[in-house]
Amino acid sequence: MIPFLAYSQGTPKEATINVLVPESPTRTTLTIDGQATKLTGSKRVFVTPPIEPGKTYAYKISVVIEPNNYTKIFRTREVTFKAGDEVTVDMTKEDKEKDKIEVRWVPTPDDIVDEMCKLAKVTKDDVVYDFGCGDCVMLVRAIKQFGAKKGVGLEIDEKIIKEKAEPYIKKAGLQDKIEVRKGDILDVKEKDCADATVVLLYIGDDLGARLGPVLQKALKPGSRVVSHRFTLGDWKPNKTIKVMGVDGDEYTLHLWIVPEKK
Ligand SMILES: C[S@@+](CC[C@H](N)C(=O)[O-])C[C@H]1O[C@@H](n2cnc3c(N)ncnc32)[C@H](O)[C@@H]1O
Structure with a gap:
């Protein structure tokens, strides 16, 4: 029991962030906390580095959605989590934080x-x-x-x-x-x-x-x-x-x- 408590309260642990993005043929690029990812697919699973237990972390999740070759939709959310959490962020639809849209x-x-x-x-x-x-x-x-x-x-x-x-x-x-x-x-x-x-x-x-x-x-x-x-x-x-x-x-x-x- 004691070793388990020591582990769960004190040892840094990853968190998992699942990001749902619009389906193909849309091209979507995902950036997590300023880092561009190479993840693909409609559910993108990002595992954080080991983080301090008990603390709340916040990451900015950004996607650039290209529904065609002339439109870019910029969508951003903030996600909060703790070590050991698995959280899911749905980026498939516009939220309170409004999209930015640009066409070329x-x-x-x-x-x-x-x-x-x-x-x-x-x-x-x-x-x-x-x-x-x-x-x-x-x-x-x-x-x-x-x-x-x-x-x-x-x-x-x-x-x-x-x-x-x-x-x-x-x-x-x-x-x-x-x-x-x-x-x-x-x-x-x-x-x-x-x-x-x-x-x-x-x-x-x-x-x-x-x-x-x-x-x-x-x-x-x-x-x-x-x-x-x-x-x-x-x-x-x-x-x-x-x-x-x-x-x-x-x-x-x-x-x-x-x-x-x-
Ligand atoms: C397809 S072009 C059309 C230009 C012109 N109306 C024409 O028909 O020749 C679209 C133009 O809208 C501008 N644009 C794209 N997104 C915009 C936005 N969110 N707000 C204002 N202008 C935008 C682009 O920079 C581009 O010059």
Whole structure:
């Protein structure tokens, strides 16, 4: 009995952390307490080094989930445990601690932007927003080709703003008509886009599902949202069309028209 007590109270012992991550074909990389792991599979078992009995330890568990080759979802949790514990952390779903989501920059071809503007029926009375604006091609063409009166772009990547958007807007001579804001789509509030009458998007389904409810509340009735390829969560589009690009590829475009508020 005595040796057992001595062992259980005094000898350092491992803890086991089971991390559940989204299933394949999603690619997920797991970092535990700042250390990248090479663990694979939907249940990843991490054994800590021997730790002091009786003390509570906290580790930060981070995953980067890549549901496709253009989206990264960053999810973080904290797990607490003691020596000898086996704990399970479910990282398969978003929790109180909100996900961060980023999609990579892939520009929409000029002719497809024009098809989007036609679908949105952009006119000189419109204020056009692009959340995730990249080089601002959507805003530049909405103003140059369709006469929109103002463009507002939101972009998370400072380098893209400086190296792509600003030179492109300058070349088009539209510095006085386009405002580019640095920020995260996930932080957009209703007041941030209350003056938008048209929203053009190319942001992936994951960001779209988060932005959709904000737009539904923020935009005035009659405002139009057009998305290149991707959807806006549960908000069903009024119209979906397929257009042929000059590059010979087929593009899917969705249109939502904000209804009268009930
Ligand atoms: C697919 S590109 C589309 C660019 C442009 N709208 C177009 O169609 O040509 C998506 C853009 O959104 C930006 N972006 C990605 N995640 C974002 C986020 N969470 N908040 C704001 N911008 C984001 C990327 O840096 C990229 O420039």
